[in-house]
């Protein structure tokens with residue numbers, strides 16, 4: 001127990017509606033989270049919109065409140081720390097969507113930091129998720145140094161890319177189908193179904209929260225007014241069905257940049273993905289397109305006559321996973337190779353601790369806990385969480401000293417066993 005434990009009470013609650021008696025608690029939570037992430041103070045209308053968004057996803061909010069409040073500080077219903085969780089699915093391969101405990105909105109006021117509030121809220125939330133039978137938790141992180149201690153490991157990544165769309169942009173073959181402009185505001189209705197097709201087919205994809213659709217279609221949200229600079233196009237397959245969309249903003253007006261920034265690019269299949277790039281490259285008065293969520297294994301670079309038209313400007317860890325139940329998690333994903341291995345997992349928080357035997361036959365794993373078995377490999381819960389989808393390489397983690405081999409060649413065996421059915425990637429930030 002932290003020596004500061006008695007100084008704060010935690011309240012766990014669902015976001016209230018403006019007509020509810022307890023709405024002030026929701027208002028305080030929203031305003032504090034907003035300030036911690038450096039957004040301007042919200043209007044009453046913006047707070048009400050944020051509450052609607054939180055309610056749509058059934059977000060469970062935690063607020064920490066000091067037992068003794070300083071006079072003249074913010075009102076008592078404004079917490080000193082915020083934390084939210086909600087449930088969406090993660091595609092763990094083969095189109096299998098596993099319910100996942102998503103964590104977001106983690107903030108602690110600077111005046112109350114490093115007193116164990118994050119640790120307390122996190123432990124509390126993960127314990128509730130574990131007790132509810134959730135096999136995995138996930139988050140996207142502001143800093144890469146915070147969450148390993150809680151058993152989270154980076155499991156998907158993205159490249160920030162800049163693509164030259166001047167004369168250098170030429171594809172070996174022209175994608176089929178067509179693209180057409182759409183009023184960006186219409187994406188609010190069109191985009192979720194396209195995303196669902198992407199989500200069902202892409203290993204590593206995470207289901208999206210309600211706030212994303214307004215953001216990519218330019219609607220006013222808690223952070224900003226309506227963004228009329230956002231434009232959009234749809235991609236249609238040869239049967240005239242919508243199979244992709246892109247929303248973007250021209251960034252060069254009044255500057256020399258002549259660049260378009262992609263806000264969201266979602267394709268139901270590979271042809272639509274290249275078709276949307278073909279569209280972006282056809283935008284006039286523009287020489288380059290930037291995107292924060294580019295793929296590490298990008299088909300575009302193989303489709304381009306000049307792959308150097310793509311510049312990777314930065315690489316980001318994207319989704320961090322946390323295995324809460326190794327047996328359920330490892331049995332939930334598909335496998336491309338048969339084999340068996342024994343893992344010793346260490347976990348400070350206890351959820352994944354133990355020795356586990358994984359036996360894969362016919363693409364299906366049977367996982368048993370057997371603490372008397374001799375392990376082939378020893379690793380921490382965060383490392384297993386990074387390896388889970390097949391996007392990280394056990395051999396590299398061994399080289400980094402983060403995975404101990406007790407049997408010669410065990411890291412290679414684990415690599416073959418956990419190999420994914422395709423590139424691991426996602427486009428949801430939360």
Ligand SMILES: CC(=O)SCCNC(=O)CCNC(=O)[C@H](O)C(C)(C)COP(=O)(O)OP(=O)(O)OC[C@H]1O[C@@H](n2cnc3c(N)ncnc32)[C@H](O)[C@@H]1OP(=O)(O)O
Nearest residue numbers: 104105106107108113114115116117118119139141142145
């Ligand atoms: C999923 C998301 O929402 S990502 C968003 C994360 N939030 C932010 O970036 C907003 C700005 N930062 C903050 O609000 C706070 O500083 C937080 C939430 C990062 C940390 O909150 P605190 O209450 O100070 O953390 P707490 O005291 O519980 O520390 C827990 C542990 O994490 C460590 N820690 C806390 N913050 C950081 C950090 N930024 N980098 C590295 N380690 C950290 C502490 O040293 C402590 O380590 P230990 O328990 O192993 O000794």
